[in-house]
Amino acid sequence: MAGLTTTERGSWNSKLGFILAAAGSAVGLGNIWAFPTKVATEGGAAYLLIYLLCTFAIGFPVMAAEITIGRRSGKNPVGAFRDISTNKFFPLVGLWGVICGVMILSFYTVIAGWAFGFAFEEIFYFFGWGGAADWLTDTGNGFKNAIIATVFMLGTIKIITGGVSDGIERATKAMMPLLITIIVVMIVYVLLQPGSAEGVSVYLLPDFSKINANLIFSAMGQAFFSLSLGMGALITYGSYLNKKENIPQAAAFVTLADVGIAFLAGLLIVPAMYLAQSQGINISAGGSLASSTDLVFQILPALFHTIGGGVGMLLGVTFFLLLSIAALTSTISLLEVPVSYVIDEFEVKRKKAAWSVGLSILVVSVFVSYFPVLIGWFDYLFSSIGLPLGGFLICIFVGYFWKTENAINEMEYGYAGIKQTLFSKVWPVFIKYICPAAILYNLITNFI
Numbered sequence: 287m288a289g290l291t292t293t294e295r296g297s298w299n300s301k302l303g304f305i306l307a308a309a310g311s312a313v314g315l316g317n318i319w320a321f322p323t324k325v326a327t328e329g330g331a332a333y334l335l336i337y338l339l340c341t342f343a344i345g346f347p348v349m350a351a352e353i354t355i356g357r358r359s360g361k362n363p364v365g366a367f368r369d370i371s372t373n374k375f376f377p378l379v380g381l382w383g384v385i386c387g388v389m390i391l392s393f394y395t396v397i398a399g400w401a402f403g404f405a406f407e408e409i410f411y412f413f414g415w416g417g418a419a420d421w422l423t424d425t426g427n428g429f430k431n432a433i434i435a436t437v438f439m440l441g442t443i444k445i446i447t448g449g450v451s452d453g454i455e456r457a458t459k460a461m462m463p464l465l466i467t468i469i470v471v472m473i474v475y476v477l478l479q480p481g482s483a484e485g486v487s488v489y490l491l492p493d494f495s496k497i498n499a500n501l502i503f504s505a506m507g508q509a510f511f512s513l514s515l516g517m518g519a520l521i522t523y524g525s526y527l528n529k530k531e532n533i534p535q536a537a538a539f540v541t542l543a544d545v546g547i548a549f550l551a552g553l554l555i556v557p558a559m560y561l562a563q564s565q566g567i568n569i570s571a572g573g574s575l576a577s578s579t580d581l582v583f584q585i586l587p588a589l590f591h592t593i594g595g596g597v598g599m600l601l602g603v604t605f606f607l608l609l610s611i612a613a614l615t616s617t618i619s620l621l622e623v624p625v626s627y628v629i630d631e632f633e634v635k636r637k638k639a640a641w642s643v644g645l646s647i648l649v650v651s652v653f654v655s656y657f658p659v660l661i662g663w664f665d666y667l668f669s670s671i672g673l674p675l676g677g678f679l680i681c682i683f684v685g686y687f688w689k690t691e692n693a694i695n696e697m698e699y700g701y702a703g704i705k706q707t708l709f710s711k712v713w714p715v716f717i718k719y720i721c722p723a724a725i726l727y728n729l730i731t732n733f734i
């Protein structure tokens with residue numbers, strides 16, 4: 287980081303700052319767009335169960351590892367590996383993370399744009415401006431996709447140029463409780479409707495025969511994506527973290543917040559899908575629950591419209607605005623990874639780094655806007671494979687190169703007496719054996 291001042295890199299304002307920003311990174315489209323669709327189409331409660339297992343048994347330990355690497359080094363993912371170990375291979379792992387971040391961000395902004403567009407769709411629909419509403423809901427309209435994705439990317443760049451603390455901390459603090467409240471209100475509404483019961487049982491009563499290698503692979507990728515793991519986002523956020531912070535506790539909080547919101551989103555959307563179906567509302571693929579990138583965006587507006595009147599519109603607008611903010615706090619972290627890399631490694635000023643990296647990614651986003659089929663491919667390659675692969679290599683790094691004892695020493699700064707806790711006995715076992723073995727097994731069976 288030679289030549290850079292601390293203000294150029296930034297740091298969190300308050301103890302809560304890091305937790306809010308990391309939770310803001312974790313909670314996003316993964317929870318509300320990806321998770322419910324995957325649960326509904328790939329095994330219902332069986333999927334939920336495996337997802338929870340992946341989150342707590344693999345995601346949480348890897349999260350603690352990433353944050354610790356970040357805080358120890360105070361660097362971007364590439365610099366962090368170089369700083370901690372002399373091994374020449376691991377900086378490439380950081381670089382792979384930067385690439386995953388770039389590629390995920392390129393399609394993430396397009397979907398975030400859909401969410402943002404739907405906030406206005408609710409208003410247009412309410413006032414009977416059908417033409418404008420239809421234009422906004424057409425997820426296949428490349429021009430519209432590109433315009434809103436551009437707005438979203440410019441907003442992300444603007445916040446990143448201002449540094450990591452203020453904007454993110456404030457946005458997340460307000461967004462999280464409101465988002466939970468509105469989801470809970472909607473859950474109550476949906477569950478009171480006849481026709482949603484089947485969705486509830488699909489979501490909560492596991493059919494174990496549905497568990498197979500594909501389901502486990504998908505749930506693992508989803509856990510990594512949702513927790514923002516495997517690409518160094520939390521190495522980067524950890525690099526701005528104060529030594530006084532208790533890392534295992536922060537990781538636990540972020541994991542619980544993320545899982546909690548995903549669980550609630552599933553409890554809202556899966557029953558709502560069945561409700562919509564029972565009412566004959568035409569949803570993707572001719573009314574079947576086929577997997578689709580925009581399935582959730584068909585179910586939710588239909589739901590808000592059936593509530594009708596001003597209430598439906600108000601709920602709809604608020605929900606989609608909150609979802610957009612949730613997506614924004616995630617795009618911020620996705621962009622911060624390559625930006626911190628450019629700032630540290632090429633000694634570029636934050637503002638210049640943010641604009642040049644952000645606008646380059648926007649070019650890919652515009653391409654994705656016109657070819658939404660790319661979303662599925664990029665998601666498979668960079669989220670489902672890329673992130674667990676990154677997580678696997680992070681485990682190998684901490685377990686066998688840096689060594690878990692050194693990581694525990696780093697955690698001890700904010701957690702006096704950690705060496706006497708169960709965590710310090712169990713966590714190394716997960717990082718050295720359980721997580722890498724489980725991830726590798728899953729990646730291999732996916733290819734076989």
Ligand code: PFF
Nearest residue numbers: 312314315316511512514519
């Ligand atoms: N966790 C975000 C979500 O669930 O929408 C997506 C994401 C953000 C993935 C940051 C990876 C990342 F580094």
